[in-house]
Amino acid sequence: MPPIVNAQEITKAFGANPLFQNVSFTISDGDRIGLIGPNGSGKSTLLRILAGEVTPDSGEVSFRKRTRLACVEQDSRFTSGATIRSVIESALDRGGVSGSERGARFAETLGRAGFEDLEAQATELSGGWQKRLAIVEALVQHPDILLLDEPTNHLDLPGITWLEDLLEAAAFASVIVSHDRYFLENVTTDMVELNRIYPDGSLRVHGSYINFLEKKEEFLHAQSKRQEALWTCGCGLLLRDGATRFPRELDSQALPDAWTARAGTLLSSPES
Numbered sequence: 001m002p003p004i005v006n007a008q009e010i011t012k013a014f015g016a017n018p019l020f021q022n023v024s025f026t027i028s029d030g031d032r033i034g035l036i037g038p039n040g041s042g043k044s045t046l047l048r049i050l051a052g053e054v055t056p057d058s059g060e061v062s063f064r065k066r067t068r069l070a071c072v073e074q075d076s077r078f079t080s081g082a083t084i085r086s087v088i089e090s091a092l093d094r095g096g097v098s099g100s101e102r103g104a105r106f107a108e109t110l111g112r113a114g115f116e117d118l119e120a121q122a123t124e125l126s127g128g129w130q131k132r133l134a135i136v137e138a139l140v141q142h143p144d145i146l147l148l149d150e151p152t153n154h155l156d157l158p159g160i161t162w163l164e165d166l167l168e169a170a171a172f173a174s175v176i177v178s179h180d181r182y183f184l185e186n187v188t189t190d191m192v193e194l195n196r197i198y199p200d201g202s203l204r205v206h207g208s209y210i211n212f213l214e215k216k217e218e219f220l221h222a223q224s225k226r227q228e229a230l231w232t233c234g235c236g237l238l239l240r241d242g243a244t245r246f247p248r249e250l251d252s253q254a255l256p257d258a259w260t261a262r263a264g265t266l267l268s269s270p271e272s
Helices: 043-050 084-094 099-113 127-139 157-169 181-187 209-240 257-268
Strands: 005-014 017-027 032-036 058-063 069-072 145-149 173-177 190-194 202-206
Touching: 005 043, 017 043, 017 058, 017 190, 017 202, 032 043, 032 181, 043 069, 043 145, 043 173, 069 127, 084 099, 084 127, 099 127, 099 157, 127 145, 127 157, 157 181, 181 209, 190 209, 202 209
Parallel strands: 032 173, 032 190, 069 145, 145 173
Antiparallel strands: 005 017, 005 058, 190 202
8 A cells, every 4th residue: 555645755844944855754553753864954833844834945744545544743732612522513514424423433532532521621731631622632533643743742651652552552553852861762663863964864763762873873873984984085086186284174074076076987897
């Protein structure tokens, strides 16, 4: 079966500086993808692109036919006067749920989330219970992909445990932006980091957060070795060409393009 989402070489910038460039990835059934990266790397923007709220500057995002997405934003927002019941009823309407299925889904999802007083005002709930309500609002629509932006914010430990159990048992795929490393370790099947240090703009590792850290360390080590080789080779080329001193801009992080090209040629030649 084809992936639910196929994103190819997507780029997004605000102003002169790009958030990310030429990022490609897929989301398949059962994936629980933890999405991490430095502040300002575009994690929330990428979620909004997947949700159809933001258009990438370039690249393409394609979806499997009849794919249903639901998104839980970082900050829960409810209309003044809305009750728990009315929030969920509206979500069922948006999901096109009707008949007997509507009542069963309503009772089952709210019951597992621990809500008792369905006439309580949504805006008067604590931050943790507002977050639970926002998650339930998405769940009752039976999404194929659930997008979650910092879902553990405001949740207490029982709330986090409830969410972990929910995601691990879910049939839908999910993409989760979170700074909570323990949460990511417990729920993810894959990790993706958005970061310009990677040639493709991101690094994806199948496995838990700890698995990701191990693979990232391997990548950084290999990258360091490659830079050292280019540095050594570049210095040798300068000396061979009769340079009496090194240019000030030459450092251990990068070589000027011309030297890098010549070093690469030398390293790949049978005589090197």
